[in-house]
Amino acid sequence: MSTPQPNAHLLRWATYAATATALVLVLVKVAAWLLTDSVALLSSTVDSLLDCGASLVNLLAVRQSLQPADDDHRFGHGKAEPLAGMAQAAFVAGSGGLLLVQAVGRLTSPVEVRQGAVGIAVMVFAIIATLALVSFQKYVIRRTTSVAIAADSLHYTGDVLINGSVIVSILLTISLGWTWADPLFAIGIAGFLMFNAWTIARDSFDLLMDRELPAEDREQIVALALAIPGVMNVHDLRTRSSGPQQFIQLHLTMDGQLPLIKAHAIGDQVEEAIRAAFPQAEVIIHHDPSGLVEPAAHEVFPAPSPSSPP
Template identity: 40%
Template structure:
């Protein structure tokens, strides 16, 4: 699927570029404001950069064609990367949550400076991050890539701490408040944790060769029953690896027909499945039906 690979690669490169840009912007904002919320956001962006580089490496590796040692391709690298990202996101959520609790219970609030410049920098970070998330979600919807979905989730989670930093800077400038972003940070940490568990579970299921979702299996069964010439089927097996779907199926045909006719029926069924699930790796076995 060269088109899917190009989309995945574009999302990976965009993620690395945005992470580098955000680190530079937040370094400047931290120097100007001495804001702890900006410092936390900077640390999160530095983590994003490491994760984005790892995700890009996984996308490049997973796109390699099958070889003698990897007959089914290298797409499992995407699941490994997504599982690693899920652990990193959970750790990040824990750090954000602990920092927020510390700020809520601190006796002396943090004194902030140059709030206007800080808000401008964090607002620009929000715009850049939102643009990246929208592109990543569009790519993930078309390719099903878990690495990009995990990366998109992390950047989406970044928006709340960024907005929290903006609110904190504004509240500090307008009312002298310095703890406003703590509650938002706790909410962001909870959202990150829930999303990370979902991404991690999907990646783990793929690594353990869990079957495709029940609705996918049901649709393949429906397509098989509707295919002219197919008298029955059995041993339908499915699994996922990265964004790749694998299908193994035995179909029952009239044993009196020619091999050419049997092959045509199998090819038609394969094209019908591919039309619904592009890029699927399909193996169809032919068995003679028991005719009376």
């Protein structure tokens, strides 16, 4: 059975907060863009519109990923998160391409920015609202390790930089008359969006392909298992993530003369130690008696001998 998500309410509130924030920013920025005719502000509006769509996709994906395992999905529904990430990457890349076309057109045919003070005020409001959202998302990520929330947070962290660049472009345009600054900043924002799309797609693809947990996590798992008395070595360690949940499988070698009930108790201690360090993990342990010849391709982590220096 899949491990219940202990922070499901945090995940849900993070998706609600992101969707609501993006929707408010879209409405405010659309009004500001109509007043200023700034293409840099338009680029920020497009980005917020995409954030709104992506956050809505995340809301649905997180809700699906939190569904418990059932007869048809024995490992749960966590893959909904990286699937949502791939959709986000496609939307963001497409918007970056469209924005690039618009910005290049404005670069060749500059248009004067109107009512720059309004645009600056809107960007300051957007930065404050976005920073508040990102702070909450970072807290949720630390508690849940959710890939969907991490991808969403990447959007909004970038938005802080985007909104700041829009302020600079408007100031340069209205103060120095540099009409080329507005579309030039928009081109930079388009490139940033495409980079974000690639990052989100890469991370989502790794999860869909069951990429192993980071090396430091695997080393910690091995160390925890070897620290339990009676474990002679660890081998065939396999790990993967599915949404906020991890799956850890490993083999333990023990003295072949141990009673089954004793070997089982040692395995339980190993599982408890790993679960304490990875509370959202499902741990599967196979017990092997010493003396078996394992295939050479299997990676074996032996326990240090008593005479070995620490």
